[in-house]
Structures are given as structure tokens and as C-alpha cells.
Amino acid sequence: MPPRGRPRNFDRETVLRKALDVFWRKGFEHASMADLTAAMGLNPPSLYAAFGSKEGLFREVLELYRRHGGSGIWEPVADSASAREAVAHVLRQSARAFSHEDRPPGCLIVLAAPQSEGASPAICEILREHRTRNISVLRERFERAAADGELAPETDCQALATYLATLQHGMSILARDGADGATLMSVADTGLAAWDALISRPPAPAPDPH
Amino acid sequence: MPPRGRPRNFDRETVLRKALDVFWRKGFEHASMADLTAAMGLNPPSLYAAFGSKEGLFREVLELYRRHGGSGIWEPVADSASAREAVAHVLRQSARAFSHEDRPPGCLIVLAAPQSEGASPAICEILREHRTRNISVLRERFERAAADGELAPETDCQALATYLATLQHGMSILARDGADGATLMSVADTGLAAWDALISRPPAPAPDPH
DNA sequence: CTTTTTATGTATCGATCAATAAAAAATAAC
């Protein structure tokens, strides 16, 4: 059954996609409500009735981003066949996604609100948690790999995960600086080569391929 | 001979240091002139007479930053004894500098204006050039190492330099997220271990220590 | 001294910020 009053004449997800594009290109602080209402085709009162505030709008945009926008980078990590495959996927998919023609360069979660002071503290905290979760996802996969025997038991999974997430976050800066897909992919490939070299267990007594 | 009119009653470098702190903590866009005048102890007309505009002030702050603030990271690269020593210095000095108690976390040049649209285009371009120069400094040192025999002649110095600068830029994000000195140093150490493993010339016919 | 020059303090400029008040319009319930 339809609701009582006058129906909305805009689709919620459609206008959220427009808002995502603005936030992605300009960041949270510098995306003005005038920018957002113009891109979304809404008057301010309609926007505030639907999303509550600029912060509420950004929260819903973030959900959309994680559902459709920047996805495909971190989701497959937990179910990847190996730690190496997870690393390869994260780095290469980031290289592809961050240089996609139809999207703003880099990652919204890394670039939208990098200032610890000044920006909305709640927004900063949400984005920070997302970035921290990236590290945890990698660490948990590495710990499983250490238990499976893919990685040496004494591997510092936390350090490895932090290092790789740091590299991946840096790729957003590189993309925002205008790097093309080939440059980003060369960073990913170098990172992967470094992983292979690092993981080849030099301290182990003898490398056993079985 | 002293100048003709009424002398200034503030020291230029002293107030620039105050401005540096504000820009470093808040970024270019979110540091308001009210923040800056309050921190610098100046009235707006004095500030504008001395520095011309917010952009002009930031340019001078950047010069000060490169002279005294965030220095010690990139300067020694060109004169380092080896490429490995340059890499070790950049990563470890970044870990130390980005977690220094007396300074805001992370690097001003990476964090001050990450938005390509919305922020002042001139400021964005200046910061982008600084980041690009970081890559060039590393690349040139690596090319020299390849000529010296430290690195294999076929080494892709551009890819290596971009990869390392990307990691270092990511460390600013990590620091801004609240990582402590030990965490940053573990990223630096992991990156250095990856370098050592990567550079040990696996494709070469036979490792010759001479 | 008077004149010239530069810096300072007070008060504020128009523009833009995020967010709303109020009334008109469009639907369902009755």
C-alpha cells in the first residue's frame, strides 16, 4: 500500500548516486549543499526531509559506496583461495578501480575527509573505522594462511596487513595526483613482487613446495 | 638602514610557524582566516599586508615547512651512501617524523589539500608537484644505484620509486588515523624487508656479492 | 616641528555556508 501523502518524485538511490559523485570528487567538507542539490535535482527541504542533514546524506552515500561504488576490492579477501591471491586482488583491483574512467580517481574512504580537526568528527571517525577494517580483513586472512601453512607460523600478520593497507591507501593519493592505470598497476605489481619475495620464507630451514 | 614607516611588531618566521601548525592540523581549506589570525596574533589587515592572501600565506608556510618543518625525510636521499640506505632512511625517518609528539601527525604535503576539485587549484598543483618530486628524487637515486651496480641494470627504477613513494604517502594516512610510532616503524621495517627481498636479484644468473 | 610612509586596530564588506519557515501542490482516507 502506498503512503498517505504526496508521493516523492525522485528515486532515492538515483539521487544518492549523484551525491556520491559529488562527495567523491570534492570530499565531504568541500561538497556544498548547493553542489549537492544541483547535482541531485532536489530543493534543500526535500533533501533534508529525506536524509536529515549533510552528515546523514553522507552516511547513506557511504553505504551505497560500499554496496556498489568502490566495492570489489576488499570483499573477496576473506574468501580468497590464498593470502597471495588476496594481496594480488586487492592491489590489482585497486589499480583498476582507482583509474576507472567513469569514476573519480582514488578511494572515497581515503580521500573524503583526511583532516582530523576541522571536518565533522563523526564523519572522520566513520572513515577511519573503514580504513582500520581494511587492515583487519587482511590480517585475519593472513592469520588463516599462517594456520594453513601458506605463511610461516612466526609471520607478523598485523605488520604485514598494516603495510599492505598503507600501500593501498597511498595508491589513492597517487590516483588523485593523476596517475594513469598503467602507473597504478605497476605499483600493484611491484607490491606483489615484493610480497612474493618477502614471503618466500628465507629464515625457514628448507623451502618445501609440498 | 631601517625602512621608512612604522616597523612591524611581529617576527615573520614566528607567525609563519604558528600558521604552519594551523595548516598542518586543519588542512588548507578548513584553516579559516579567523583560525590563522588568532593563532598568529595578527589582525587581518596586518596578515594581508604581509602575505597577500591565504594562498600566499600557505606558499610561504610551505617554504618554511620544507626548510625546517617536515624536512629530514627526502633531503638526504640524493647524497645517501646507497639506494638501500636511502630507502631505509625515508621509511624510518617518516615513521619517526609522522609520530613526533610536538607535531601534527602525518605530512603536510600529503594531507593539506587532497581534493582535486573544490580546493584552490594552485595549492593542489603545488602540493602535487612536491609529491611528484618525491618520486623523482628516489628514481634518480635508484638509477645511480643501477649504474653503480648496487641494483641490477634492468631494474625498473621508475616503478620502484613510485611504489616506495606510494607507501610513504600512505604512511601519512596511517599516522593521521592515530597510529603510534611503533606501528609506523613496523610498516617502515616491513617495507624495508620487502625491499631487501625484492632487490636480491632473483632473476640474475648467479648472485655475486662482489 | 611638518611631511611622508608603513603598520595597526576597528568595523565590516558581499558571498557563501548548512539548514528552515511557510505556503502551495499532490496524493490517500473518509
Next chain:
DNA sequence: GTTATTTTTTATTGATCGATACATAAAAAG
């Protein structure tokens, strides 16, 4: 048709943005 409910449009709100006009104060030059 009438009422109740919700959305839309129009026109603003007070606050803050970066940047200045204006008058006064403090120095050197004559």
C-alpha cells in the same frame, strides 16, 4: 467532495567565509 498527510517550491535564516575601508599610531626624512 472533504479532510488529513506528505512533498514540493519559494524565499530566507543566522553564521561564517576570505578579504578590505577607514582612521589612527609609529617610525624616518626634510
